[in-house]
Amino acid sequence: xxxxxxxxxxxxxxxxxxxxxxxxxxxxxxxxxxxxxxxxxxxxxxxxxxxxxxxxxxxxxxxxxxxxxxxxxxxxxxxxxxxxxxxxxxxxxxxxxxxxxxxxxxxxxxxxxxxxxxxxxxxxxxxxxxxxxxxxxxxxxxxxxxxxxxxxxxxxxxxxxxxxxxxxxxxxxxxxxxxxxxxxxxxxxxxxxxxxxxxxxxxxxxxxxxxxxxxxxxxxxxxxxxxxxxxxxxxxxxxxxxxxxxxxxxxxxxxxxxxxxxxxxxxxxxxxxxxxxxxxxxxxxxxxxxxxxxxxxxxxxxxxxxxxxxxxxxxxxxxxxxxxxxxxxxxxxxxxxxxxxxxxxxxxxxxxxxxxxxxxxxxxxxxxxxxxxxxxxxxxxxxxxxxxxxxxxxxxxxxxxxxxxxxxxxxxxxxxxxxxxxxxxxxxxxxxxxxxxxxxxxxxxxxxxxxx
Amino acid sequence: xxxxxxxxxxxxxxxxxxxxxxxxxxxxxxxxxxxxxxxxxxxxxxxxxxxxxxxxxxxxxxxxxxxxxxxxxxxxxxxxxxxxxxxxxxxxxxxxxxxxxxxxxxxxxxxxxxxxxxxxxxxxxxxxxxxxxxxxxxxxxxxxxxxxxxxxxxxxxxxxxxxxxxxxxxxxxxxxxxxxxxxxxxxxxxxxxxxxxxxxxxxxxxxxxxxxxxxxxxxxxxxxxxxxxxxxxxxxxxxxxxxxxxxxxxxxxxxxxxx
Numbered sequence: 010x011x012x013x014x015x016x017x018x019x020x021x022x023x024x025x026x027x028x029x030x031x032x033x034x035x036x037x038x039x040x041x042x043x044x045x046x047x048x049x050x051x052x053x054x055x056x057x058x059x060x061x062x063x064x065x066x067x068x069x070x071x072x073x074x075x076x077x078x079x080x081x082x083x084x085x086x087x088x089x090x091x092x093x094x095x096x097x098x099x100x101x102x103x104x105x106x107x108x109x110x111x112x113x114x115x116x117x118x119x120x121x122x123x124x125x126x127x128x129x130x131x132x133x134x135x136x137x138x139x140x141x142x143x144x145x146x147x148x149x150x151x152x153x154x155x156x157x158x159x160x161x162x163x164x165x166x167x168x169x170x171x172x173x174x175x176x177x178x179x180x181x182x183x184x185x186x187x188x189x190x191x192x193x194x195x196x197x198x199x200x201x202x203x204x205x206x207x208x209x210x211x212x213x214x215x216x217x218x219x220x221x222x223x224x225x226x227x228x229x230x231x232x233x234x235x236x237x238x239x240x241x242x243x244x245x246x247x248x249x250x251x252x253x254x255x256x257x258x259x260x261x262x263x264x265x266x267x268x269x270x271x272x273x274x275x276x277x278x279x280x281x282x283x284x285x286x287x288x289x290x291x292x293x294x295x296x297x298x299x300x301x302x303x304x305x306x307x308x309x310x311x312x313x314x315x316x317x318x319x320x321x322x323x324x325x326x327x328x329x330x331x332x333x334x335x336x337x338x339x340x341x342x343x344x345x346x347x348x349x350x351x352x353x354x355x356x357x358x359x360x361x362x363x364x365x366x367x368x369x370x371x372x373x374x375x376x377x378x379x380x381x382x383x384x385x386x387x388x389x390x391x392x393x394x395x396x397x398x399x400x401x402x403x404x405x406x407x408x409x410x411x412x413x414x415x416x417x418x419x420x421x422x423x424x425x426x427x428x429x430x431x432x433x434x435x436x437x438x439x440x441x442x443x444x445x446x447x448x449x450x451x452x453x454x455x456x457x458x459x460x461x
Numbered sequence: 462x463x464x465x466x467x468x469x470x471x472x473x474x475x476x477x478x479x480x481x482x483x484x485x486x487x488x489x490x491x492x493x494x495x496x497x498x499x500x501x502x503x504x505x506x507x508x509x510x511x512x513x514x515x516x517x518x519x520x521x522x523x524x525x526x527x528x529x530x531x532x533x534x535x536x537x538x539x540x541x542x543x544x545x546x547x548x549x550x551x552x553x554x555x556x557x558x559x560x561x562x563x564x565x566x567x568x569x570x571x572x573x574x575x576x577x578x579x580x581x582x583x584x585x586x587x588x589x590x591x592x593x594x595x596x597x598x599x600x601x602x603x604x605x606x607x608x609x610x611x612x613x614x615x616x617x618x619x620x621x622x623x624x625x626x627x628x629x630x631x632x633x634x635x636x637x638x639x640x641x642x643x644x645x646x647x648x649x650x651x652x653x654x655x656x657x658x659x660x661x662x663x664x665x666x667x668x669x670x671x672x673x674x675x676x677x678x679x680x681x682x683x684x685x686x687x688x689x690x691x692x693x694x695x696x697x698x699x700x701x702x703x704x705x706x707x708x709x710x711x712x713x714x715x716x717x718x719x720x
Contacts, residue, residue, distance in 0.1 A: 407549035410509050411563040411619060412537035421562065425553030432553065
């Protein structure tokens with residue numbers, strides 16, 4: 010019975026694929042049709058992963074494979090209940106003139122007047138057919154995020170019908186951040202969306218990009234996103250991924266970054282939403298002298314599940330990676346952190362540091378954390394560690410002796426725990442939004458604006 | 462203000478304090494001295510309400526109320542303050558945020574209006590000057606990355622903000638260089654007045670050159686073995702602790718009452 014439902018749902022994806030192939034034949038290059046076809050074939054072979062797969066051991070995606078979702082492959086496929094207020098509440102003041110809004114995966118608003126000349130931020134499907142960008146996209150699309158290894162990535166590659174292509178030309182500096190906002194409705198039928206983003210930052214460019222996910226109400230839908238990032242030599246990118254999907258949502262995403270020599274990639278991922286979320290983040294350091302910060306915070310409560318699988322791959326010498334992932338788990342929740350760091354043969358003078366810290370606020374919360382270090386070079390500096398604990402008794406006592414009630418003290422310590430990651434975010438409105446979200450969660454009486 | 466009567470305390474089943482009697486009045490400075498392991502830090506922690514210490518006998522009255530029945534945060538709001546020997550780092554919480562929260566909790570308890578961030582900033586600036594602390598410390602996480610001396614100064618800053626009636630300084634001089642010691646002592650002296658009281662717990666006489674006590678109590682093996690004025694501290698400096706032995710007899714015969 011169960012497998013029948015799965016088959017049925019896979020049939021829905023197949024039908025969407027056929028419809029998409031027919032629709033996009035006009036004006037769209039052959040290579041993209043072939044890419045989709047190959048990805049769809051691969052999806053049919055792989056299907057969705059099961060818990061028998063080592064990489065998916067702790068995350069059961071049966072609720073996705075056994076549910077009926079309606080794949081959204083065009084802007085008019087699903088009647089949207091999205092209002093202007095829904096968008097406003099999810100935007101940031103810093104990106105008023107540099108923002109792309111996607112509604113159920115399709116580009117619906119584009120405001121780019123704040124971007125410097127030469128910077129491109131357009132619909133990916135349009136860009137594929139564009140004579141100026143087609144070749145560049147072909148060179149990079151689906152090169153980093155391998156659809157052969159992952160059914161979700163394969164499905165996204167077959168079915169993406171919109172998304173963003175972002176190009177920061179050589180030497181260009183983006184003063185204000187660019188925001189890619191993905192908003193989903195939870196309707197009947199429940200939408201499945203396939204956001205796809207390709208970011209190419211050319212030599213010595215500088216940019217800051219926010220990628221955020223949110224839902225209009227607390228219902229169910231399925232986001233299956235793939236973000237590919239290419240940093241050329243000397244490029245610097247700050248990348249924020251803010252996942253605040255609806256309580257009933259499923260969020261599966263892959264971020265795959267390729268770092269040029271002496272480039273710098275500073276990314277922070279926030280996972281607060283969805284009933285089930287999985288983020289695969291892969292950073293390939295295959296040129297000398299690159300540096301990355303791959304940080305994150307997951308904060309989940311009763312009934313939520315979040316899984317982060319991170320791979321930082323040191324392939325060349327003189328690269329530095331820093332990773333701090335923190336988790337706060339409340340109620341009956343389950344988090345997974347799997348962090349692999351590879352130091353390949355010859356990647357001498359690698360400097361890699363990885364930390365995963367978890368704070369359990371309830372006895373029913375569960376964390377499976379596995380930092381892994383695989384070193385094949387001999388002249389390297391690597392350290393990693395994982396910690397799981399509850400509120401520290403000594404810290405609690407210290408705050409109490411200053412007249413702070415234990416409940417408030419616990420909230421303050423929880424807030425402080427999250428703040429170690431949030432505090433590093435360089436965009437004020439994001440920090441403020443996240444502070445508020447954390448404080449809401451812990452129901453604290455603190456004021457965000459505080460005397461800090 | 463404080464009356465400790467026949468206080469016995471255990472930690473993990475071991476008796477540390479074996480019958481302490483001590484009376485502290487308004488306007489007084491008391492020094493508790495003693496060799497390592499004599500129980501002087503335990504006494505400070507018991508007064509602050511540390512959960513690891515169990516009081517097995519005796520009582521502690523603070524302003525006529527049973528201190529031991531009060532939770533640590535309640536004691537603090539009532540005016541008891543302990544400066545920690547090893548101040549705790551609180552990552553992610555700024556010093557200013559923490560201090561304003563603590564300050565306002567106390568104001569609320571006393572039925573006074575809370576201060577908004579701007580009003581508090583002024584107060585904090587004024588108090589920080591007392592311990593020569595730079596404004597940059599206020600936006601940093603509580604004690605995180607502070608040097609030993611900075612942590613101790615931060616303790617006295619907290620004391621200056623919270624204005625306790627009874628301040629207990631637990632080995633505040635340990636790890637301080639002479640300049641930091643002078644700054645810390647100056648802060649403590651400025652805060653001391655005829656309406657509050659200070660208990661200084663220390664191993665060395667050095668701090669007492671700067672904070673001059675009215676009374677000195679020497680703890681040996683969990684009992685008060687000797688008491689006197691400030692000159693007792695000088696005698697200890699000269700001769701060490703070896704010549705003072707623990708009092709023999711039930712409930713510590715040497716533990717007299719200081720008027």
